[in-house]
Amino acid sequence: MATSDFKVGLFSIGLAAYWPQFQGLEERLTGYGTFVGKRLQTMGAQVIDVGMVDDQPKAVAAGERFISEDVDLVICYVTTYSTSSQVIPAVQRVNRPVLILNLQPTAQLNYADTNTGEWLANCQACCIPEIANAFDRSGIQFHTVTGLLGLREQTEGALANEVTHNHPAAKNAWAEIEQWLNATKSLRTLQKSRIGFLGHTYPGMLDMYSDFTQHTGFLGTHIEILEMDDLQERVDAVTPTEIDTIREQTADMFAISENSPSDPLAKKPDEASLDWAYRVAAGLNRLTTDFDLQGLTYYYRGLNDNANERLGAGLILGCSLLTAQHIPCSGEGDLKNCMAMKVLDSLGAGGSYTELYAMDFEDQLILMGHDGPFHVAIAQGKPVLRGLGLYHGKRGSGISVEAHVQEGPITILGLTQTRDGALKWLIAEGWSLPGDMMRIGNTNSRIRFTENPNDEFDVANWMNRWAEQGPTHHVALGVGHQANTLTKLAKLQNITCTTM
Numbered sequence: 001m002a003t004s005d006f007k008v009g010l011f012s013i014g015l016a017a018y019w020p021q022f023q024g025l026e027e028r029l030t031g032y033g034t035f036v037g038k039r040l041q042t043m044g045a046q047v048i049d050v051g052m053v054d055d056q057p058k059a060v061a062a063g064e065r066f067i068s069e070d071v072d073l074v075i076c077y078v079t080t081y082s083t084s085s086q087v088i089p090a091v092q093r094v095n096r097p098v099l100i101l102n103l104q105p106t107a108q109l110n111y112a113d114t115n116t117g118e119w120l121a122n123c124q125a126c127c128i129p130e131i132a133n134a135f136d137r138s139g140i141q142f143h144t145v146t147g148l149l150g151l152r153e154q155t156e157g158a159l160a161n162e163v164t165h166n167h168p169a170a171k172n173a174w175a176e177i178e179q180w181l182n183a184t185k186s187l188r189t190l191q192k193s194r195i196g197f198l199g200h201t202y203p204g205m206l207d208m209y210s211d212f213t214q215h216t217g218f219l220g221t222h223i224e225i226l227e228m229d230d231l232q233e234r235v236d237a238v239t240p241t242e243i244d245t246i247r248e249q250t251a252d253m254f255a256i257s258e259n260s261p262s263d264p265l266a267k268k269p270d271e272a273s274l275d276w277a278y279r280v281a282a283g284l285n286r287l288t289t290d291f292d293l294q295g296l297t298y299y300y301r302g303l304n305d306n307a308n309e310r311l312g313a314g315l316i317l318g319c320s321l322l323t324a325q326h327i328p329c330s331g332e333g334d335l336k337n338c339m340a341m342k343v344l345d346s347l348g349a350g351g352s353y354t355e356l357y358a359m360d361f362e363d364q365l366i367l368m369g370h371d372g373p374f375h376v377a378i379a380q381g382k383p384v385l386r387g388l389g390l391y392h393g394k395r396g397s398g399i400s401v402e403a404h405v406q407e408g409p410i411t412i413l414g415l416t417q418t419r420d421g422a423l424k425w426l427i428a429e430g431w432s433l434p435g436d437m438m439r440i441g442n443t444n445s446r447i448r449f450t451e452n453p454n455d456e457f458d459v460a461n462w463m464n465r466w467a468e469q470g471p472t473h474h475v476a477l478g479v480g481h482q483a484n485t486l487t488k489l490a491k492l493q494n495i496t497c498t499t500m
Contacts, residue, residue, distance in 0.1 A: 006188045008045040008181070009071035010037050011062045011090055013082035013127075016054040022117040024157060026052065029079035029121065032105060032149060036077045039150075043178050044185070054082070059089035066094045073184045076131070077101045078124045084134035091140055097492050098135065098142040099180055102128050103149040106160040107167055118159045143180065143491065147173025176484075182347055183488035189294075189346040190339065191220030196293040198226040199300035199312065201333030207416075207472040210335040218423045218495060219339060224291050228300050228308045234290070235283030235311065242282040243275075249321060250278065250385070253376050257386045257402065263440045269387035269399050277399040280311065281318030288327055295342050296322065299333040313398040317385065319373040320401050329353070330474070331372035336415040336423075340476035341375075344413055347485060349478030350378030351413070352405060356463075356473065357444060364457040365433060368412075368477060369444030374401040378479045380432070383443075404445040405432045411482040412447075414475040418496070425490050426471050428462075428500040429481045445477065449500065462500070469498055 012033030019026040030052050037049040048069045050062045066074055074091050076098060091098050102124050109122060128144065135142045150170030151162045164170045195215075201208050212223040256274075259267045288296065296319065302309020319329030328341035330353050337353065344351030352375040357367035376383050383403035414426040430449035438444050448457045483499050490497030 006045060006073075006185050007069055007071040008040055008047050008184070009062075009066035009069065009074045009094070009096075010040065010047050010049045010077065011053045011075075012036070012051065012077045012079050013087055014052055014054045014080050015082050018080065018120060019054070022120065025080075025117055025120060028155060028157065031155065032079055033077055035149065035151065036075075036101065036103070039174065040075070040177075040181070043181050045181055052079075053086060053090055056086045056089060059086045062090040063093050066090070066096070071096060072188050073097055073099060073180070075099045075101060077103070078127060078131075080120045080123055081126045084127070084130045087131055088134055088138060088140075091135075092138060097184075098140060099177070100128065100131060100142055100144045101177070102144060102146040103173060104147075105149045105151060105155065105158065105162045105164070107148055107164055107169065108160065110160040113159050115159075121158070122160070141494070143488075145173050145176050145180070147176075150174055179485040179488050182485045183492055186343050186346040186485075186489050187492050190342060193294040193342060194222045194224050194292055195295040195297060195335070195338055195342070196224045196226050196287070196291055197333070197335060198231060198296060198298040199228055199333060202299050203301070205332065205334075208332065208334045208336065208474070210417075211421075212335075214417075214421065214423065215335065215339065218493065221339065223335070224293065226287070226291065228311055230291075231280075231283055231287050231311055232307060234286035235280055238279055238282035238286065242285070243278045246278040246281045246285075246318075246321070250317065253321070253324065253383070254385045254401070255382045257384045260386065260439045262438070267387045269385055273387050273398050274385075276310070276314050277317040280314035281321055284315070284318040284322060288322060293327060295327055295338050296329045297333055297335045297338045298329065299331060316372060316401060317399050320376065320383075323352070323373045324376045328375070328476075329373045331370070332474070334472065334474045336417070336472055337474040337476060340413040340415045343486070343489065344411070344476045344478035344482065345375070347478070347482055349411065349480050349482055350375040350405070351476040351478045352378060352443065354412075354443065354445075354475055354477040359459045359463065360446070361459055363433075363435060363446070364459060365446045365448045366459060366463075367438070367444055368447050369404070369442050370474075371400045371442045374403045374443045376403070378405050379403045380406045401443055402439065403443045404437055405477055406479050407432045407434055408479065409481045410445075410447060411478050411480065411486070412475040413478065413482070413486060414471045416469070416471050418470065423495055424469075425486065425495060425497040426466075426469050426475075426500070427483050427486050427497065428466070429483050432479075465500060
């Protein structure tokens with residue numbers, strides 16, 4: 001995970017009464033806490049480590065520090081027994097999710113030689129139920145990770161083996177911690193994002209109509225409403241140098257197609273269409289800069305080759321270039337899908353605009369794609385630009401992207417709205433597979449939603465179960481299996497999440 005500006009507040013807990021009773025115990029446990037802080041830093045977080053909290057006043061001071069630093073997540077590392085009364089003040093007023101780390105230094109005590117001090121250095125589990133009860137009754141959101149500390153060197157004075165970095169319980173625990181950090185990063189990304197809404201939703205698509213207040217309330221995201229005039233003004237103002245820059249970026253990222261062998265609508269792009277796409281892309285760059293956008297949802301129908309129709313038809317190339325620059329763009333005015341794309345992009349998984357295309361019952365897979373923006377970072381090979389004589393079901397004609405997602409593990413993420421008005425995440429993991437593709441100027445990938453790529457896939461059963469969740473028809477398609485992290489994001493947001 002790349003270095004980020006998201007912050008983690010870390011405090012270790014112990015009991016001050018132990019220190020004069022057991023010589024060296026405080027120093028030993030403080031060293032464990034230092035190890036945890038350094039390990040968290042390697043995972044990309046800014047760590048605000050307040051050290052050992054062993055009484056109630058220190059807990060109050062820790063909470064005040066976390067508030068002043070505006071941390072995104074509080075991590076409580078349990079080094080030994082601690083009363084819950086000296087934990088609550090460190091988190092209660094911070095009003096951030098809390099992760100409790102129950103990480104034991106050794107996999108097994110040296111029972112024959114263990115004394116009370118040695119046991120206290122390994123009794124992390126002792127106060128976990130107490131803290132969980134106090135948090136629950138206090139209305140504090142928390143999650144727990146249990147496993148081994150994963151030290152690489154033996155601690156001086158320890159009586160049992162503490163070199164556990166290769167133990168599965170250490171590897172699994174730290175993998176889960178990293179997932180929580182990635183989920184926190186995504187949470188912060190959504191909360192700090194400004195998403196432009198350009199134009200309107202495709203008329204009649206009831207699944208995609210969105211409540212902007214709902215998105216701000218559930219996700220913390222600001223929606224900036226934009227007019228086509230905002231874009232037109234900037235397209236009119238672009239310079240030849242800006243257009244040349246777009247032309248060079250396009251040549252670097254895309255191949256220019258010849259005529260499709262199968263579809264007379266999909267042809268080699270003509271120079272006039274390419275030049276217009278370059279100009280609109282340059283205008284989009286200005287638009288995102290001027291309005292400080294971190295995402296864009298767009299669609300406009302226009303009429304009879306008027307200015308707005310021409311603008312709407314020229315957006316796909318520029319929106320693909322923006323998506324590649326971590327400004328995901330979702331067509332047809334699907335704001336919910338833009339949020340899903342933003343989440344997958346924040347995880348480094350891409351997040352391409354897609355929908356269910358068709359079913360292949362012979363090869364047991366589902367075809368997925370769209371004529372809209374593609375995330376070129378997750379392409380299998382170099383994406384192709386084709387000229388489309390018309391956009392089916394839409395006004396105008398222009399340049400479209402033909403590509404498919406990298407072969408290997410994939411995740412689809414959808415955001416839908418339930419009958420009671422709440423938002424809900426939908427997740428499915430699967431595989432992108434090689435094979436024949438349509439050449440119609442649209443992105444399309446061959447997807448099988450199974451645990452292993454060669455498993456039998458009941459296409460009809462999966463489709464029925466997916467439909468039962470009341471999804472929208474667009475999803476974000478990303479690489480890698482991301483469900484564990486995404487479900488943690490949903491918990492941090494208190495949003496319902498269903499994994500298929």
